[in-house]
Amino acid sequence: MFFLKVWLLMDPLSKLPMFATDDEIAIAIVGKKRASHWKRGALIILEARGFPRVDAVHGGRPVPLIRKWYNLYLGLEKSYVQSTQEIGKDNWEAWRLKREERNARKPQLGLDGRCQSVLLYMVAHPDAQTHVAIPNAGAFTMNRLAEKGAIVADGVDRDGDTEWKVTEAGIEEAKLISFWHHGK
Incomplete structure (x- = not known):
C-alpha cells in the first residue's frame, strides 16, 4: 500500500x-x-x-x-x-473501416500522372477541347482518358482535331484527384 x-x-x-x-x-x-x-x-x-x-x-x-x-x-x-x-x-474492424474511408476518397479511375493533369486542366478550362489546346496532351493521352470514361469525343473541329468533353465521371475523378493530392 x-x-x-x-x-x-x-x-x-x-x-x-x-x-x-x-x-x-x-x-x-x-x-x-x-x-x-x-x-x-x-x-x-x-x-x-x-x-x-x-x-x-x-x-x-x-x-x-x-x-x-x-x-x-x-x-x-x-x-x-x-x-x-x-x-x-x-x-x-476499426482499421478496415479507416481503410475503406480512405479508399472512398482515393481517385478511382487509375489514371497516370499525365492523364490526371490533363483531366484537371480540362475541368478547369472547359473551352480547351482538343489535345492541341491542352498542355502536355497528345492523342494517346486523350484516348486513354476516353478508355477510362473520363472524357468522350464530341465531334471534330475545323482543323480536323477531335474535340473532347469531360464526362460526369471525369468531373468526379477530378474532384477526387484534387482532394487526394491537394486537400481541396
Missing part, C-alpha cells in the same frame, strides 16, 4: 488537470523528447485499442480514465505472468 501511494505521488499523470491535451499527456507518458513521435504514431494505435477519446465539452482527454486504461494495458491489475502470456488484441 505504501508503495502505491509513493508511486501515485511520483506519477506524472497526477500532475495533470482532470482533462488534459494530447501534448500534456504525451509529455507525462513518454517525456518531452518523444512526445511528438508518440502523438503521431502510438496514439493512433492506442485509440484503436480503446484509449480514452477527447471529450468535446472539456477539450481534452479524461486523465483518470487514461490512468485506468494504462493500468489495464500494462497488466497492473492482473498478475504479471498472466498479462505477459496474453496475445495482443487489435481492433481490425
Whole structure:
C-alpha cells in the first residue's frame, strides 16, 4: 500500500488537470523528447485499442480514465505472468473501416500522372477541347482518358482535331484527384 501511494505521488499523470491535451499527456507518458513521435504514431494505435477519446465539452482527454486504461494495458491489475502470456488484441474492424474511408476518397479511375493533369486542366478550362489546346496532351493521352470514361469525343473541329468533353465521371475523378493530392 505504501508503495502505491509513493508511486501515485511520483506519477506524472497526477500532475495533470482532470482533462488534459494530447501534448500534456504525451509529455507525462513518454517525456518531452518523444512526445511528438508518440502523438503521431502510438496514439493512433492506442485509440484503436480503446484509449480514452477527447471529450468535446472539456477539450481534452479524461486523465483518470487514461490512468485506468494504462493500468489495464500494462497488466497492473492482473498478475504479471498472466498479462505477459496474453496475445495482443487489435481492433481490425476499426482499421478496415479507416481503410475503406480512405479508399472512398482515393481517385478511382487509375489514371497516370499525365492523364490526371490533363483531366484537371480540362475541368478547369472547359473551352480547351482538343489535345492541341491542352498542355502536355497528345492523342494517346486523350484516348486513354476516353478508355477510362473520363472524357468522350464530341465531334471534330475545323482543323480536323477531335474535340473532347469531360464526362460526369471525369468531373468526379477530378474532384477526387484534387482532394487526394491537394486537400481541396
